[in-house]
Amino acid sequence: xxxxxxxxxxxxxxxFVEERTPVGFFTDPTLCIGCKACEVACKEWNGLPExxxxxxxxxxxxxxxxxxSTWRHVLFLEQDQSRGPQLAxxxxxxxxxxxxxxxxxxxxxKHCEHAGCLEACPTGAIVRTEVGSVLVQDDVCNxxxxxxxxxxxxxxxxxxxxxxxxxxxxxxTFCYDRQASGLPPACAKVCPTESIQFGPLDxxxxxxxxxxxxxxALGYADAxxxxxxxxxxxxxxxxxxxxxxPEAYGLPADPVVPTVYLRDAxxxxxxxxxxxxxxxxxxxxxx
Amino acid sequence: MKPAGYYGLPVVKPPVWTWEIPxxxxxxxxxxxAEAIALAAFSTGAELELVRKAAWVAAAGAGVSxxxxxxxxxxxxxxxxxxRVFKWRSAMSVGAWTLAVFGACAVPAxxxxxxxxxxxxxxxxxLLLFGAGVLGPLLATYTGVLLAATAIPVWSAHRTLxxxxxxxxxxxxxxxxxxxxGSRPPALSAVGIATAIVETMIGAALEIxxxxxxxxxxxxxxxxxxxxxxxxxxxxxxxxxxxxxARTGGGAAFLFGALLxxxxxxxxxxxxxxxxxxxxxxxxxx
Numbered sequence: 001x002x003x004x005x006x007x008x009x010x011x012x013x014x015x016f017v018e019e020r021t022p023v024g025f026f027t028d029p030t031l032c033i034g035c036k037a038c039e040v041a042c043k044e045w046n047g048l049p050e051x052x053x054x055x056x057x058x059x060x061x062x063x064x065x066x067x068x069s070t071w072r073h074v075l076f077l078e079q080d081q082s083r084g085p086q087l088a089x090x091x092x093x094x095x096x097x098x099x100x101x102x103x104x105x106x107x108x109x110k111h112c113e114h115a116g117c118l119e120a121c122p123t124g125a126i127v128r129t130e131v132g133s134v135l136v137q138d139d140v141c142n143x144x145x146x147x148x149x150x151x152x153x154x155x156x157x158x159x160x161x162x163x164x165x166x167x168x169x170x171x172x173t174f175c176y177d178r179q180a181s182g183l184p185p186a187c188a189k190v191c192p193t194e195s196i197q198f199g200p201l202d203x204x205x206x207x208x209x210x211x212x213x214x215x216x217a218l219g220y221a222d223a224x225x226x227x228x229x230x231x232x233x234x235x236x237x238x239x240x241x242x243x244x245x246p247e248a249y250g251l252p253a254d255p256v257v258p259t260v261y262l263r264d265a266x267x268x269x270x271x272x273x274x275x276x277x278x279x280x281x282x283x284x285x286x287x
Numbered sequence: 288m289k290p291a292g293y294y295g296l297p298v299v300k301p302p303v304w305t306w307e308i309p310x311x312x313x314x315x316x317x318x319x320x321a322e323a324i325a326l327a328a329f330s331t332g333a334e335l336e337l338v339r340k341a342a343w344v345a346a347a348g349a350g351v352s353x354x355x356x357x358x359x360x361x362x363x364x365x366x367x368x369x370x371r372v373f374k375w376r377s378a379m380s381v382g383a384w385t386l387a388v389f390g391a392c393a394v395p396a397x398x399x400x401x402x403x404x405x406x407x408x409x410x411x412x413x414l415l416l417f418g419a420g421v422l423g424p425l426l427a428t429y430t431g432v433l434l435a436a437t438a439i440p441v442w443s444a445h446r447t448l449x450x451x452x453x454x455x456x457x458x459x460x461x462x463x464x465x466x467x468x469g470s471r472p473p474a475l476s477a478v479g480i481a482t483a484i485v486e487t488m489i490g491a492a493l494e495i496x497x498x499x500x501x502x503x504x505x506x507x508x509x510x511x512x513x514x515x516x517x518x519x520x521x522x523x524x525x526x527x528x529x530x531x532x533a534r535t536g537g538g539a540a541f542l543f544g545a546l547l548x549x550x551x552x553x554x555x556x557x558x559x560x561x562x563x564x565x566x567x568x569x570x571x572x573x
Contacts, residue, residue, distance in 0.1 A: 056294070058290075058294045058295075059294050061294070064296055065296055065297070067300075075293060077293070116438060119374075119376050119377060120377050120378075120379065120436075120437075121374075121377065122369055122372075122374065122377050122379040122380035122383055123365075123368040123369060123371050123372065124368075124371055124372035124374070125368070140365075140368060140371070141361075141362070141365075141368075142360050142361070142362045142363075142365035142366060142368045142369065143360050143361015143362040143365075144359075144360055144361070144369070144379060145302065145303040145304055145359075145361065146377070146379045146433075148300045148302065148303055149299070149300065149301075149302050149437040149438060149439050149442075149556070149560070150436075150437055150438060151299065151300065151438060152299065152438045152570055153298070153299070154297060154298050154299040154300045154438075154560075155300075156300070157300050157303070158303045158361050159361075166361070167360070167361030167362040168361055168362060169361075247291070247292050247563075247567050248292065248293060249293055250292050250293035250296060250298050250563065251298075252298060252566060252567060252570030252571070253567065253570065253571050253572060254570055254571050254572045255570055256438070256443075256569070256570045258436045258437050258438050258443060259376050259436060261435050261436045261437075261443045261446045262376065262378070262432065262435075262436045264435070264446045264447050265378075265431065265432040265435035265436055265446040265447070265449065265450060266432055267447075268428075268431065268432075268446070268447045268448075268449070268450040268451055269425065269428040269429055269431060269432050269450035269454075270425075272424070272428045272450050272451045272454040272455075273424030273425050273427075273428055273454065274424075276320065276323060276424045276427075276428075276454055276455075276458050277323050277326075277327070277420070277421070277424050279478070279481065280323055280324055280327040280458070280474075280478060281326075281327040281330065281331065283327070283474040283475075283477045283478055283481075284327045284328055284330075284331040284333055284472075284474040285331045286474075287472070287473040287474045287477055
């Protein structure tokens with residue numbers, strides 16, 4: 001199913017918003033060439049400001065992470081030889097250096113089924129759209145910053161001064177504006193290798209599962225699907241194929257939606273309140 | 288050693304909150320527990336002077352708290368959006384409403400206790416005092432829930448401890464402020480000693496044993512130093528001063544430590560978020 005050309009859901013117009021069809025992204029690093037067209041298209045379409053030209057000095061990746069002004073982020077991993085085929089030579093040409101496997105993966109907001117940011121948002125600025133994506137309504141957000149610490153993937157962030165829109169929380173919108181007009185998200189539209197695939201969620205998840213099997217059959221025994229299924233996050237609408245451990249990509253192995261901590265914390269809060277009030281009354285009554 | 292995760296980069300985002308938030312934790316908690324003291328004093332027939340003083344401390348805290356919170360917002364002009372919806376599952380939403388209702392009770396309660404005359408106004412004052420007095424401890428402890436229900440490893444790991452810790456610090460602070468303002472009933476002294484004991488125990492609990500990956504910022508670096516200093520001030524030092532009869536010194540040490548402690552927890556959260564190993568430990572299969 002890879003390479004559908006103009007028939008691909010990445011290129012076709014659609015009516016997913018009108019029809020309330022849940023949609024998803026499947027991002028496949030085995031097809032990614034690290035061109036960063038998705039990052040650029042996202043910045044261009046969404047008018048995202050630059051967020052610092054920083055030299056990381058540790059890798060080919062100077063973007064570093066998703067953030068308020070980076071909604072697609074291409075990771076550049078150098079994995080060692082033992083992990084499988086597709087090897088690149090030593091970078092300095094030295095004899096003693098180990099060859100390694102290049103992996104590029106375009107990271108994005110996961111659009112969780114149980115989204116920490118959406119649950120935490122006290123203003124109702126963060127909502128679930130008709131297509132199941134998680135959207136920050138910029139005209140409602142007051143910049144409290146609670147979503148920032150509530151995302152288990154470190155996706156959403158508050159945009160600092162003096163950038164345009166500063167003070168508000170920003171993350172991938174799943175190109176809600178484009179989708180509402182029947183267009184595919186900008187990143188999927190430009191991806192030259194269809195490493196990013198967009199479409200109805202059921203099609204996308206089926207396609208992702210098949211691709212993992214195919215890649216395993218090709219000799220990549222460490223290929224797996226990263227979709228948070230079976231965790232407290234429920235499932236993610238952006239799913240990824242990963243080679244090796246998800247941690248190497250900065251993805252938690254078993255993501256936790258922070259609302260699971262509420263029961264213990266509120267129990268403690270209520271009991272503490274009760275004991276404090278009773279204690280103070282007792283102190284005044286007895287002493 | 289190869290850095291953890293993706294070139295050792297953080298997995299979750301650190302809090303964007305600045306100094307206003309730890310100061311609010313201190314002021315809001317103090318106000319909430321001061322109202323609990325006012326309610327306890329009022330309902331047990333203590334002298335009206337103390338009830339009024341505690342109610343004024345609570346009202347002042349209820350007035351300062353929203354200012355601190357609005358100052359910290361990325362878009363302060365939209366502060367009213369905090370009360371646009373009510374969400375049980377957002378600790379910040381529950382907290383914003385708690386603070387709003389607390390303030391709406393505590394401020395008129397203080398005014399009526401001071402200047403209200405006649406039986407009708409006294410009844411209204413008692414009712415408002417009851418409302419704010421019951422909400423007060425929640426206002427002082429929900430801030431622990433606020434930190435606990437996040438993806439920050441060191442905060443969520445201490446989800447049961449934080450509300451107790453913040454509640455004890457708030458109650459001790461309220462007693463200390465009233466003592467420093469000249470009210471010295473034995474009940475306040477007992478509250479001061481009890482909270483210093485609880486804080487000593489919490490400080491010891493955080494020190495005992497080997498620090499887990501997640502607990503590192505509680506023991507090391509700037510946040511670790513702040514945490515220890517705060518623990519000594521609110522715990523053993525204030526307890527010792529109180530036991531030798533130095534109520535003023537004990538109260539002042541407790542107040543300073545309680546303020547420092549809130550800064551230490553925010554700072555520890557920042558360090559924790561930046562440490563990918565802590566995040567992987569906190570979000571891994573059991």
